[in-house]
Amino acid sequence: MKHNLLEKLQSKNATIGIIGLGYVGLPLLLSFAESGLSVIGFDIDSEKVQMLNKGESYIKHISKDRLIHIENNQNFQATCDFALIKDADCLIICVPTPLGMHNDPNLSFIIKTINEIQPYLRQGQLISLESTTYPGTTEEEIKPKLEKQGFKIGEDIFLVYSPEREDPGNEKYTTKTIPKVVAGLTDNCLEIGIELYSKIVKTVIPVSCPKVAEMSKLLENIYRAVNIGLVNELKIVCDHMGIDIWEVIKAASTKPFGFTPFYPGPGLGGHCIPIDPFYLTWKAKEYKIHTRFIELAGQINTNMPKWVVEKITDALNNHSKSIKGSKILVLGIAYKKNIDDSRESPAVEIMQLLHNKGANISYCDPYFPKFPKMRMYKFDLKSVELTEEIIKKQDCLVIATDHDLFDYQFIQQNSKLVIDTRGRYQDNLINVVKS
Numbered sequence: 001m002k003h004n005l006l007e008k009l010q011s012k013n014a015t016i017g018i019i020g021l022g023y024v025g026l027p028l029l030l031s032f033a034e035s036g037l038s039v040i041g042f043d044i045d046s047e048k049v050q051m052l053n054k055g056e057s058y059i060k061h062i063s064k065d066r067l068i069h070i071e072n073n074q075n076f077q078a079t080c081d082f083a084l085i086k087d088a089d090c091l092i093i094c095v096p097t098p099l100g101m102h103n104d105p106n107l108s109f110i111i112k113t114i115n116e117i118q119p120y121l122r123q124g125q126l127i128s129l130e131s132t133t134y135p136g137t138t139e140e141e142i143k144p145k146l147e148k149q150g151f152k153i154g155e156d157i158f159l160v161y162s163p164e165r166e167d168p169g170n171e172k173y174t175t176k177t178i179p180k181v182v183a184g185l186t187d188n189c190l191e192i193g194i195e196l197y198s199k200i201v202k203t204v205i206p207v208s209c210p211k212v213a214e215m216s217k218l219l220e221n222i223y224r225a226v227n228i229g230l231v232n233e234l235k236i237v238c239d240h241m242g243i244d245i246w247e248v249i250k251a252a253s254t255k256p257f258g259f260t261p262f263y264p265g266p267g268l269g270g271h272c273i274p275i276d277p278f279y280l281t282w283k284a285k286e287y288k289i290h291t292r293f294i295e296l297a298g299q300i301n302t303n304m305p306k307w308v309v310e311k312i313t314d315a316l317n318n319h320s321k322s323i324k325g326s327k328i329l330v331l332g333i334a335y336k337k338n339i340d341d342s343r344e345s346p347a348v349e350i351m352q353l354l355h356n357k358g359a360n361i362s363y364c365d366p367y368f369p370k371f372p373k374m375r376m377y378k379f380d381l382k383s384v385e386l387t388e389e390i391i392k393k394q395d396c397l398v399i400a401t402d403h404d405l406f407d408y409q410f411i412q413q414n415s416k417l418v419i420d421t422r423g424r425y426q427d428n429l430i431n432v433v434k435s
Contacts, residue, residue, distance in 0.1 A: 001124045001155060001156050001157075001158075002155075002158070002188045002191070002192060004124060005089060005090075005124055005125075005126060005158070005192055006191070006192060006195055008089055009089075009192070009195045009196055009199065012035070012036045012037050012199070014037060014038075014089040014090060015037070015038040015039070015040060015087055015088050015089050015090075016032045016037050016038070016039045016040070016088060016089070016090050016092065016196075017039075017040045017041075017042060017084075017085060017087075017088030017090065017091045017092065018032070018039060018040070018042065018092050018094060019042045019043075019091060019093045019094065019095065019113055019117070020042070020043060020093065020094040020095040020096075020109075020113070020131075021041045021042070021043040021045075021048055021052065021078065021094075022094065022096070023059060023166060023168050023271070023341060024094040024130060024164040024166050025043075025092075025094035026041075026052075026059060026062060027062065027166055027174075027175050028092060028094065028130075028175065028200070029041045030062070030066050030067070030070060030175075031175045031176065031200040032199065032200055033070040033073065033075055033076045034066075034069070034070060034200075035199050035200050036075070037199060038075045038076070039075065039077075040076075040077055040078075040079060040084055040087065040088055041076070041077070041078040041079070042078075042079060042080070042082060042084070042085070043078065044080060045080075046080050048078070049078040049079060049080050052067065052078035053077065053078050055067045055071045059168075059340065060339060060340040060367055061168055061169050061338075061339060061340075082116050082117060082120060083120055084120075085117045085120035085121065086120045086121075086122055088125065089125060089126070090125065090126040090127075090128065090192075090196050091117065091125060091127045091128065092128045092130060093110065093113055093114075093127070093128065093130060093131060094131060094164065095109040095110060095113050095131055096109050096131070096271065097109065097131045097132055097133050097275070097279070098275065098375075099275050099278055103278045103282070104278075104282050105133065105134055105278075105279050105283075107133065107137065109131070110129070110133070110137070110141065110142075111141065114142055114145050115145075118145065118149060121146075121149065121151070123151070123156040123157060124156065125157055125158070126157075126158040126159075126160065126189070126192050126193065126196060127142070127146070127157070127158070127159050127160070128159075128160045128161070128162050128193060128196065129142060129160075129161050129162075130161075130162055130163060130164040131164070132163060132164070132217050132218070132271075132272060132275075132276055132279070133214060133279060134214065134218070134279040134280060134283035135210075135211040135212075135214040135215045135218070135280075135283060136211055136214070136283065137161075137210075137214060138159065138161040138185070138210040138214065139185065139210060139211070142159060143159060143185065146159065153185050153186060153189065154184075154185060154186030154187070154188045154189050155188070158184070158185075158186075158188060158189040158192050158193070159184070159185045159189055160182060160183060160184045160185070160190065160192070160193035160196075160210070161182075161183050161213045161214055162180060162181060162182045162183070162197060162213065163181055163213055163214065163216065163217030164217075165178045165179075165180070165181075165217075165220075166178075168339045168341055169336070169337070169338045169339040175200060175201065176200060176201060176202055178201070179201070179202075179203040179204070179205050180197045180201040180203070180204050180205065181205045181207055181213050181216055181217075182204055182205065182206055182207070183206070183207045183208065183209055183210045183211075183212060183213035184210075185209075185210060190206055194206055215280075217276070218276050218277070218280045221272045221273050221276040221277065222276065222277045222280065222294055224262070224273055225268065225273050225274075225276070225277050225294075225297050225298065225301060226277075226293065226294065226297040227260070227262040228262050228264070228265070228268060228273070228297075228301060229296070229297030229298070229300040229301050230262070230297070231245070231249070231262045231263060231264045232264045232265070232300050232301060232304055233300050234248075234264070235264035236307060239311075239434075244434065245264055245434075246263075246423040246426060246434070249261050249262075249263065263423065264423075265304070265346070265422060266304055266305055266308045266346040266347065266350060266400055266421040266422075266435070267301055267302065267303075267304035267305045267308075267346025267349065267350075268301045268302075268304075268335075268344070268346065269334075269335025269336065269342075269343065269344045269345040269346050269347075270335045270336065270341065270343055270344055271341075271343050271344070274301065274302075274344045275344065277291075277294045277295075277297070277298050278298065280294065281294055281295055281298075304346060305346045305349040305350045306353065307435070308346075308350055308400075308419065308421055308435050309323075309350060309353045309354060309357070311419060311433060311435040312328070312354070312396060312398060312419050312435075313357075315396065315417055315419060315433045316395065316396060316417070319395070319416065319417055321395050321396075323354070323357045323358065324357060324358030324359065325358060325359070325360065326359050326360065326395040326396060327359075327360045327362070327394045327395045327396075328359045328360065328361055328362075328394065328395060328397075328398060329362050329363065329364060329384065329390070329394045329397045329398070330347055330350065330351050330354075330361065330362070330363040330364075330397075330400050331363075331364050331365070331386075331397060331399045331400060331401065331402075331403075331406060331411070332347055332363075332364075332365050332399065332400050332401025332403050332406075333345055333347045333351070333363055333365045333368055333371070333401060334347070334365060334367055334368070334401050334403070335347075336401065337401055337402050337403045337404060337422075338367075338403055338404055338405075339367065340367035340368065342368065342372050342374065345400075345401070346400065347400030347401050348374065348377050349377075350398065350400055351363065351377070351379065352377055355379075361379070362381065362384050362394075363379075363381060363383060363384070364383050364384050364385070364386050364406075365383050365401070365403070366383070366403060366405050367403070368383055369382060369383050370382050370383070386406070386407070386410070388410075388414050391411065391414040391415055392414055392415075394415065394416070395416060395417065396415075396416070396417045396418070396419060397411060397415050397417070397418045397419070398418075398421065399411075399418065399419065399420045399422050399424055400421055402422035402423075402424050408424050408425070412425065412431065412432060415431055416431060417431055417433065418431055418432045418433065419433050419435050420432055420433065420434050420435065421435045
């Protein structure tokens with residue numbers, strides 16, 4: 001079984017199945033198709049499937065040209081039909097792993113996916129999980145289900161874990177240039193996993209077991225979450241001291257060793273950093289360990305939208321305005337600049353807090369003409385145009401996501417009050433409040 005699958009991958013006669021065609025799955029699909037392998041993309045969203053089969057992209061930073069190119073090569077199809085799982089030699093699972101209501105891991109998407117594909121699995125296939133999760137998931141959740149079907153892992157079916165490392169909108173690093181961590185449940189699993197990913201990635205990093213790979217992904221994002229939490233706390237301290245945190249970071253960054261700059265903001269967003277630390281804190285409790293340091297950083301980052309709203313309230317008060325009834329325009333609702341991804345966006349939390357206080361909310365985001373469907377938030381709004389007339393009607397503008405498409409000089413010149421949560425304005429300007 002192993003040699004047959006290795007031979008298929010080496011000769012590029014293998015068919016790759018990607019399950020979940022979002023910000024992780026779609027770039028993987030394109031990378032494998034562009035490398036000359038046949039690819040089947042699986043998703044439960046029929047609208048996404050139809051768009052892909054027409055050569056249309058639903059993710060801003062993925063161009064239509066890339067889709068048309070693989071369509072012309074005729075080595076790709078997207079489908080909602082999971083019966084085609086049997087036609088794939090390697091299956092890569094890229095489904096969401098959100099948090100539950102009490103910050104506990106929600107593995108329902110992984111478990112549902114495994115249950116969906118089980119009837120169509122066959123001998124000789126590789127299954128790779130890329131979804132971010134706590135250490136032990138691959139062995140505790142997926143392995144038993146495969147064994148219950150009668151498969152012998154490492155002999156007639158192969159199981160690996162390889163955490164995704166996509167950074168949407170980052171033009172410097174692509175799927176090909178970001179090193180890929182891979183772990184297998186057995187040596188045979190690892191060997192095939194390395195062969196699979198070496199087709200689209202320059203550098204593959206093998207590790208000893210799935211738990212190490214799962215933990216490595218959590219460490220990457222916890223490292224960022226903790227350091228962002230630190231600088232967000234320092235921002236609050238500096239604000240009370242009358243010190244510009246942005247100037248402080250700029251000065252500290254001149255040290256050529258021992259310092260890595262992290263930047264404050266209105267909170268954390270995206271599919272990883274706000275969520276992943278809680279996966280570890282939950283799992284650690286199984287070992288009677290309380291991860292106080294990680295949880296503290298999470299609390300600081302989670303509270304940042306409230307801090308921003310306090311700054312807005314104070315700034316409006318200084319302009320003899322109450323937050324209730326004030327016209328407030330939020331600039332950017334993506335979780336970071338220059339992308340069309342609003343998952344866990346602190347900008348949207350700020351909008352909700354302002355709305356709860358009676359503010360008259362609007363937003364402008366060139367990546368979201370209409371407010372997106374979200375699990376926790378619902379606004380019947382469309383993005384407004386940043387004209388001089390509209391800006392001058394607002395009591396306050398809040399830079400929540402600093403897209404490069406915004407004309408910041410034009411915004412500052414025409415605004416009564418700007419709350420800058422992203423450090424776009426580095427000079428002390430009259431109508432700008434840094435938050």
